[in-house]
Amino acid sequence: MIALETRSLCKSFGSLAVTQDVSLAFEVGWRYAIIGPNGAGKTTYFNLLAGNLRPDAGSILFSGRDITRLDVTSRARVGIARSFQRNNLFPDFTVRDNLALACALRAGTARVFWRPMRQLTSAHAEADDLAAQVGLTEVLGTAVRHLSYGSQRQLEVALALACKPQVLLLDEPTSGMSPEETSRMRVLIADIPRTLTVIVVEHDMDIVLDFADRIIVLDYGRVLEQGTPAEIRASEVVRERYLGKSALGYSGGHAP
């Protein structure tokens, strides 16, 4: 069953074609990694999927339904959640307030104006659980602007999880994290239930090869290659254009 699909998706910024005829289908419950050099159009593709950008051409289908015209809010409500490459949080709120608000927005209790926020016990319990999941329990009461960069990255992912999505888009979740934070995030991503479809943009090939069922290689806005980790490792084109020397270690025996 296909959770999310793009058909001939195109997007240009002026004369710069950043997404060129991208047709991809994401199976329910599978893990995908999108890799590609800087400026390949990975974040732009996420922006198109999540509704932050309108495609110039092509369509996006969610469970077979055309969602190309839906805005960000509606796509979030449909079940697409994302984390951002650049931290995109509520800096004046504490970690708990960030998460509780996200839970309230998802649960539809955010419109309540006749009761204090703190009475939303389920949203707060959920917030505490999410914080524990990503490793933020100790800083629950800290305002986000005082948080370390790595903790902000963790919160970035936790906010996306708070949406209880069907499709989860993570844009470089481990960038700027310490080794400990990175390994925790790896475990977290590995533990995401198989009912969710997960698409991750990631530069760390270790993580990508370990986690992904399928890898998609973007280059100049085009799908250069897609396949299982083994296939991608074996691909001549990919090795030439993207993996380079640093990743050759993973291509077992193919090193020149």
Place this chain on the structure above:
Amino acid sequence: MASRAFVRRSIGLALIVGAVVAQSFAGFFTQELIAEAAILAIFALSLDLLATCGLISFGHAGLLGIGCYVFAGLTVLAGGSPNLAFPVAIVSGGAVAFMVGLFAVRTTGAFFIMVTLAVAEMLYAWGFRSKMFNGADGMGGIPRIDLTAVGIDLNNPGTFALTVIVVCAVIWLLLELVVASPFGRTLAAIRQNPSRVAALGGHVYFYRLAAFTASGMVAALAGAFKVQHINFISPDLVSWFVSGDVLIAVVIGGIGTLVGGPLGATLLVLLKETLSSNLGHWYLFLGMIFAFVALLMPKGIVGYLLDLNDRLAARKRPSECRQTERAT
């Protein structure tokens, strides 16, 4: 350590008690000033409610004006009961804000300022030419709400001042509840990062529209009190000077603090009075004083006090302050 909410509420309580006590000792002239300040305070609360979700209006006098014109029109022109005109004026303010908001809240920042200013100027232009309301010359004879049935005579200046203070206090308390509610927290989240609220599935437009509508109701309520108080209506009540005054009151008091607006309104009314009766170019001096305060305390007086409270708390418990800090 006093929480930020505690500090804000203490300031509010002090203002209310101060106003009530001052009113009970005041003569006619001071009572009139207190009523004026309390009406501006209500108006300032309505502007700050909107600021909670990051929208700054520079045409809020337009919504105040709806309250003025609807109340005056229904009572003087249509001969209706002021007791009925009052709620109708409030609802009208909400309805107009809703309709303007349908378009206006799609914009933010400078565009929103321009749209709100343009709408207010349209009402001003209409009022200026309106034969019904006697145009720029204005119209008098506006009655006050009749509460004699419950033993309250609003034609008594002291009673009127006290009533406006009580209404202002009730609105402030209600808004305190609203900003602490999930809805209010969502407004605060929208102020900080609207795009993330949308990414989390929040209808940013709906929340902004709701805040604008509620703000319009409170502004119109202030307007309906305004015309009762001065017993007169003219387009001057809708001029952009009025929008500017209330914005200054909120900024000086502390934007986004709720209680800052009433504090700023009180200072503005008192300073205007003192300066204008003692000095020639009093508006110049007023501007200088406010520029000085704004430079010294960019977050306004209440914002400054809140930060001061945070700093004192941090000094007291350096290890714990980050853990226990609550950003409200």
